[in-house]
Amino acid sequence: METFFTLLEKRVDDCSSLLCVGLDPHVSDLKEPSPASALDFCLTLVRETAPYAAAFKPNAAFFEAFGAEGWAALKQVIEAIREEGARLGSRIPIILDAKRGDIASTAEAYAKSAFENLGVDCITLSPYLGKDSIEPFIQNPEKGVFLLCKTSNAGSMDLQNLLVMPMGSDMPMPLYIYVAKLAEQWNEKNNVGLVVGATHPQIMEMIRAAVPDLWFLSPGVGAQGGELELALKSGLRADGKGMLIPISRGISRAENPKLAAAEIRDHILYIKHQK
């Protein structure tokens, strides 16, 4: 049976890459503050980097900031990724970075928005509302989610590092480990992964030990100070997969984004083989 992660692994094999190209049309990076410019920014990145992208990750916020026209641009970006994949003969998974999380009837509408209206393959979600808020997104095994577990920002300390006492246990554990274990339980259809920031390699190592099989989406390399080598050594699965490294500004701000993507892809391969 095809599942989100078998589809992702197929693409990872096709392009020998764990690079996830982030599409963050931040207004300060655009030629002008317009949805047309955001679209142009993303289409250029997609065209240049597709051969090296295991996945693309458009960030909903930067499109929403332009209102309805931004939303229309997001849909065009997604269509462009589909075309680029078809041209390369390999479907490139699209992860909508949206960090949604709502009660079930509302979550259904968000799932419809992401999977039907926009047509992405995967979405990032917050776990704070519990399993019924996740279920509408994971019914179809070909659609996937990455649940926020330990995020890359400094504020992630505030809640995610809390020691929690699970019911029926007297062993406290950090909330991020508890969330990782929940995700493992919820991963019945091979379509639930975790967001684990590359800025906390020791924590990533602990989470990897707790859930040896789950895929991680690990932002924070580059702009946020995370180190690629350390992250890969802490988070890769035994099979050399299980991690997507999203890079946005490190590629979009490079003089030659195509070359930057190729180099990151190769650098990941080199580190993997050293491991």
Added chain:
Amino acid sequence: METFFTLLEKRVDDCSSLLCVGLDPHVSDLKEPSPASALDFCLTLVRETAPYAAAFKPNAAFFEAFGAEGWAALKQVIEAIREEGARLGSRIPIILDAKRGDIASTAEAYAKSAFENLGVDCITLSPYLGKDSIEPFIQNPEKGVFLLCKTSNAGSMDLQNLLVMPMGSDMPMPLYIYVAKLAEQWNEKNNVGLVVGATHPQIMEMIRAAVPDLWFLSPGVGAQGGELELALKSGLRADGKGMLIPISRGISRAENPKLAAAEIRDHILYIKHQK
């Protein structure tokens, strides 16, 4: 200084109401599954219920499900609320129910989307990413947030009820109390409230005891099984304010939404005075 909650309290006084009219254009409630029908559904509700609404709460998901056109409809709904408020001579606060939560640079884009592009006054947010994910939304005291604390759904048990051990304390407390206390700390500008579901009145009572001054947004009355009287008795502040009761289907599905809104407003007043 005007703050989000002084503005809300002004409106509460103007209309003697704690009712927050939810605008959830769920596809099953529309004449046809189109953005035009969603817009029509909301405009009718706004026109009929504005005199009794302390606030309006459009739910982003049901608009997003229609893509760019849905987003355009959302903006028109917001403009219609502004016009209705002007006609009534009283600004009606608008709370975007969006439950966003992302790292700071992305949170800035979401704040821009909500407060500048759409022009709402307040947004619901997830606390999972910590303080730096909330800050971009609370810089301006006239704009407010309601942080998810204890949500109305069954899955809220999964994380929110966990016992946590705060650093430097050996007294475990439920995560929802910890979040409530954080919100109290972050409420330096009188613009941070909490989402506390009406479906758990005993928990609401505990949260009210922990944070006597914060505003609650308390969904779950009616469709989700929460009882209005019990909720008000558990959550109202000593001054008879401090709670907004969002109702969506209980009004939109009523034979006469205007009458339903008036009755709920009056019922809340009656219970308040009994208390």
